[in-house]
Amino acid sequence: MxxxxxxxxxxxxxxxxxxxxxxxxxxxxxxxxxxxxxxxxxxxxxxxxxxxxxxxxxxxxxxxxxxxxxxxxxxxxxxxxxxxxxxxxxxxxxxxxxxxxxxxxxxxxxxxxxxxxxxxxxxxxxxxxxxxxxxxxxxLCAFSPCLDGCFLALPASTTKGSVLVYNAIDLHSHCEIDAHRSPLTAMVFSSNGMYIATASEQGTIIRVHSISEATKSYGFRRGTYTSTVYSLSFGPSIGLPDILLATSSSGSVHAFLLGSAIDQRSKRSSTFLGSIIPDSVSDALDAAHHVLHNAVSPGVKSYAVIRKVDRADDSSKSESTSESTSFRATVSIITYNGYFLEYFLNINHRNESSWTLDREFNLLTAIQ
The missing domain is CATH 2.130.10.10 (YVTN repeat-like/Quinoprotein amine dehydrogenase)
Incomplete structure (x- = not known):
């Protein structure tokens, strides 16, 4: 029942x-x-x-x-x-x-x-x-649609978050990545197959690895409490994707800026304190994190993707920040209780963000 x-x-x-x-x-x-x-x-x-x-x-x-x-x-x-x-x-x-x-x-x-x-x-x-x-x-699996980086990822352990990365074109094992201490619950490749994002059963840390290097990792703290990560999605990009998206049982949608995280990590590593903090600790220090709270009712499974990223000219930025980029991401969400939601995530050069609901409709009552 x-x-x-x-x-x-x-x-x-x-x-x-x-x-x-x-x-x-x-x-x-x-x-x-x-x-x-x-x-x-x-x-x-x-x-x-x-x-x-x-x-x-x-x-x-x-x-x-x-x-x-x-x-x-x-x-x-x-x-x-x-x-x-x-x-x-x-x-x-x-x-x-x-x-x-x-x-x-x-x-x-x-x-x-x-x-x-x-x-x-x-x-x-x-x-x-x-x-x-x-x-x-x-x-659980992840598969790259790109033929130049046609990789398949599968769990390599039932006790920890190890990932087997397999070359699906040449048919051989490419590498194994030890991503988490707990078993995996979600993973996804970037559209070009160059990066893989993973989450474990703890759901507090999300990590990104370079497939070519296998060990290079960027970490993002989703939250401090255990939550089931339902979906991960990279934004479309030729090189390093701009954004990584996550949905979880908390009902929130999390957007992480990869470029900002890399810049922050580079700045940290150049300091004395940053050079001695291990990655497992410094994961918690990455602040390139934008949250849409209560996007979905807690516990309702959801699946979200970044459909496109539009770069914008921010006329308010000063010359000193001219190298910064403002952009708008189109975030589409499917909820398993039957709805489609689409938000615009606007992020300016000061790393300030806003979420705007653009449309919402019931998937079960739609008429062809």
């Missing part, structure tokens, strides 16, 4: 944005829906039963879908590649245990089970590699 009540309270079973955040899709007890992120328009709706995984391939007609098992035809052990143009299945893949996560890009299809992860060529569906993993009960 409690499980049923929880399902009714949170009617969205799954939610994901496509690789460039131009569209997003939700799965419910009735089916799945695709929305245009820019307009909020409902693009496609299919009511054929409950789904727990729905993943898009950019803005194509291809979906990777997995049923919730509430109907015999929608087994959680069956992956269906579905064509929204024809309304028919292109191909199905069956597994011995439940599928916990699926990721796609233009070259690879990733299927995560509890103890194994499979890598397929997405065009031929030939299996290229099988990775034996530690028990991954939540299907």
């Amino acid at each position: 409690a499980a049923a009540a929880a399902a009714d309270a949170n009617p969205i079973r799954c939610a994901s944005f496509n690789q460039d955040n131009s569209c997003f899709v939700i799965g419910t007890k009735d089916g799945f829906r695709i929305f245009d992120s820019n307009t909020g328009r409902l693009l496609y709706q299919r009511d054929i039963g409950a789904f727990v995984i729905v993943e898009m391939l950019f803005s194509s007609s291809l979906l990777a879908i997995v049923g919730a098992g509430e109907q015999a035809s929608l087994s959680p052990r069956r992956l269906c590649l579905f064509n929204t143009e024809t309304g028919a299945a292109l191909r199905e893949l069956n597994f011995l245990t439940s599928i916990l996560a699926v990721r796609v890009n233009r070259k690879r299809l990733i299927v995560v089970l509890q103890g194994k992860t499979f890598i397929y060529d997405i065009n031929s569906l030939v299996i290229l590699d099988t990775i034996d993993t530690v028990p991954n009960l939540k299907g």
Whole structure:
């Protein structure tokens, strides 16, 4: 009864944005829906039963879908590649245990089970590699959509926050990163695959590692109390992303400025005190942190992305701060109780921020 009540309270079973955040899709007890992120328009709706995984391939007609098992035809052990143009299945893949996560890009299809992860060529569906993993009960993974940095990240331990980074194009292990003392609960790659952000079950510290160096870390304190981090998202960038976003069970949305954190760390390391403070302590000193409190009701799962970052000329800044940049980030949030929220996060050259709600609508009552 409690499980049923929880399902009714949170009617969205799954939610994901496509690789460039131009569209997003939700799965419910009735089916799945695709929305245009820019307009909020409902693009496609299919009511054929409950789904727990729905993943898009950019803005194509291809979906990777997995049923919730509430109907015999929608087994959680069956992956269906579905064509929204024809309304028919292109191909199905069956597994011995439940599928916990699926990721796609233009070259690879990733299927995560509890103890194994499979890598397929997405065009031929030939299996290229099988990775034996530690028990991954939540299907935790991260996958870069970029082909030049096409990395897959999986938990490497059940007792600490270690990350296995795997090259999904060349099919070999790239590195292992010891990111946290507690087991992982969230991780994400930057769009170019150059950086990975991670959070542990403690949920107090979020860290960013350079994939090429494997050990270089920037840390951000989300808060002092334990909280479940539901999602992490980098802002779009060619190089080092400007912003990292996090949502958690506290109901707040946290935005961290990576460039400011690097500048602060460089300044600290040049001082005597900064040179002797270890990173585990100095994580708490990074102040490039902007919070939107009570964006979502506490305990309601949410998923947020930074859809775009617009740099702006700040006419109020003085010549002495001419090297500073003001910008506005568009932050889109899906709540699992059925809403879409979009905020503008404005940050000026003095690191002052403001959050403005631009639009909000109910995902379950939208009409195509």
